Amino acid sequence: MNDQDIRVILAIDFGTTFSGFTFVHKDGEFRDIELNQDWPRTGLREPGVKAPTILQYDTDLNAVKWGFSTIARAMRGGRAGRRNDDGHLRMVELFKMHMSPGGEGDRRKLPEGLKFEQAITDFFKHLKKEIITKLDARWPGLQFPSQVRLILSVPAEWGPPTKNTMRQCCLDAGLIDRLFTSNLEFTTEPEAAAIYCMEFCKEYKLTAGDTFMVVDCGGGTVDLTTRELLTEKTLGEITESKGGCCGGTVVDLAFLKYIGNKLFIPWETMDKIREEHSSAVKYFLETIFWPVKYAFTGKEEDYCEHENFEIDIEEALPILRKYVPDEYASELEGYDWLIVINFEDVKAMFDGAIEQILRLVGDQLESASKEVSAIFLVGGFSENRYVQNRIKESYSKPGRIIAVPVNPMSAIVRGAAMYGLNIETNEASPYYGINRTVQNRMLKYTYGTEISSEWKPGDPPARRTPSNRIIRFCCLARRGTQIDVVNRFTDTFGPVNPNQTRLPFNLYYTSAYDAEFVDDEGMHLLGKWAVQLQDVRLGLNRPVDFSLTFGTSEVKAVAINKRTGEMCYSTFELPE
Known part of the structure; x- marks a missing residue:
């Protein structure tokens, strides 16, 4: 891609429960970023900064409805659950959580034969139609996707395979035209939020050298990052970003479990009801519980306004x-099928998620190398006053600001657009292709490749190959290192056989700080790559410099033949 071909920056916040997009001309500024606030619904348009991340499939696994249209019939039907929702249609939601590492979060069972990657692709296909309509209205004749730089945000805690999956889904949905196009860039959700919050530092009297934390409380995940304001328009990262599956959907899940207990229905059965009557349950949550959920402050005197919070099943x-x-x-018939929910019951629904959020905030503060001057709360769940109050009660101190910036629900998608606006396009600059706002990052993983060396006495006998060699992990970049985004991590490698014509580079990563072998516990394959070696007459004397860079949120690699100067850039295969 020639950067001169790019005309528009498009940012997508693919959220667990809600998703949105922004767009801006490449020469625009922060104030020029347009947030889509007009969404399709069956026969209508729906206002809102985001659309529900929901699909409805027919029996042939065709995604026939998405977003607001998936709940339209339940709302027209009046009394939720009076019929089996859309009959032959199956609602699919929270499918983003299937990418969550370690099986965390509320992973809903998908219809038989449907993979979560297909659900993501189907959602992107519907979203693409809406995007193209808006872009074509603003810039007639715009060539999509070749003239559009797409910025996609991902949770901080989700490893490199998440980006591989998302890249493939974007290709399959037509959001990009080549798998490894440079038109697609990733940023983490907390980094995008930090870039957004940077615009308000002056408003909160933060100056160069001050640090601030961003707590992004979304529907499924909560992500945190701590940044130093280096200049008015540049940031550095001073701690590893952290996160967990403790967003607003955890409270929804606690509410449904409470209802099940009140009706003596085992959770296994309630979970099946969620699956078979998904539209009705979704409408039940939105109309019955969400008004109380969003208004809950954690103060009993405020809850008295909802003293009649009773549910007629x-x-x-x-x-x-x-x-x-x-x-x-x-x-239950004797109580007319009424369930009365008191203050302590609702508080208990929140407390599990909030306690985890407080631990994450505390860990970030403890890890920070400097005093944190401000904590900014963004994301839809951050607008809940109980969440805000608990964080303030736990971590307020003289001189520290704890605030919710304007438009917290769209902080990520606006920040992602700003990320795209600040990507350097001058090929002569050392920051070429890199976001100029973020000057340094903390590595969350240890990266390296595998090497073949001579087996020696004392090495594990079981790892000795027939040719008297041993395969080890060679660390190139270590977790916890603060890196300048223009830095390269380089080591020199060469053939082990004089007739070798191919030098493989299998790139691995681990959350461990140290590793010895590529099959150590927690080690993952990021990608496979190989460099062709010419001129076998030189035998073993054919050195190749292999470098990793972390200027973007993806790992990029380059190999340089030290004899010829020939450069090869990585094209990673997706891990199995």
């Missing part, structure tokens, strides 16, 4: 009645 979600065990049905 027959009216709100009547399908639940058939799952109540017979021995309890008459008892």
Whole structure:
């Protein structure tokens, strides 16, 4: 791609529960960023900064509805659950959580035969139609995607394979035209939020040398990063970004478990109800629980305004009645199927998620090498006053600002657009292709390749090859290192056989600080790559410099033949 061909920056925040996009001309500024606030619905348009990250599939696994249209029928139907939602349609949501490492988060069971990668691709296909409509209205004749630089944000805690998956989904959805096009760049969600918050540092009287933390409280995940304001328009990272699956959906899950307990319905059955009556359950959450959830402050005197928070199951979600065990049905009938939820019950639904958020904030503060001057709360869940109050109660101190900047729900997608605006396009600059705002980063992983060396006494006998060699892990960049984004991490390698015509570079990463072998626990393959070696007459004397750079949120590699000067850039295969 020639950077001169780029006309528009497009940013997508693919969220667990809601997603959105912004766009801006490449020569624009922060104030020029346009946030889409107009979404399709069946026969209507829906205002909002984001659309629900939801799909509905028919029996042939065609994604026939998306976003607001998926809940339109449940709303028209009046009493949720009076019928089996859309009959033959199956609602699919929270599919982003299938990329969560270690199986964390609320992973919903997908319809048989549907992979989460396909769900992401299908959602992107629908989103693409909306994007093209908006871009074509603003810039007629714009060639999509060749003249568009796409910035996609991902959670901080999700490793390199997440970007590989997202890149493939973008290609399959038509958001990019080549798998490894430079038109697609990634940033982490907390980094995008930090870039957004940087615009307000002057408003909070933060100056160069001050540090601030961003706590991005989303629907599924909560991500944190701590940054130093180097200049008015540049940032450095001073701690490893952290995160966890403790967003707003955790509270929703606690509410559904509470309802199940009140009706003596085992969670296994409630989970099945979520699957089979997904639209009705979604509508139940949105209309019955969410008004209380978003208004909850954690103060009992405020909750008194909701003293009549009672749920008529027959009216709100009547399908639940058939799952109540017979021995309890008459008892509930005596209460007219009413469930009254008191203050302590609602507080308990929040506390599990909030305690985890507080631990994450505390760990960031402890890890910071400098005093943190401000904590900015962004994301939809951050607008809850109980979340805000608990963080303030735990971490307020003289001189420290804890604030929710304007438009917290769109902080990531606006910040991602700013990330794209600040990518250097001057080929003569050392920052070429790199975002100029972020000057340094903290590595979250240890990166390296595998090498073949001579086996020696004392090495593990089981690792000795028939040719008396041993395969080891060679560290190139270590976790916890603060790196300037223009730095390269380089080592020199060469053939082990004089007739060798191909030098493989299998790139691995691990969350461990030290590793010895590529099959150590926690070691993962990032990608496979090989450099062709010419002129076998030189035998073993054919050195190649292999370098890694971390100027963007992806790992980029280059190999330089030290004899010829020939340069090869990486094209990683997706890990199995």
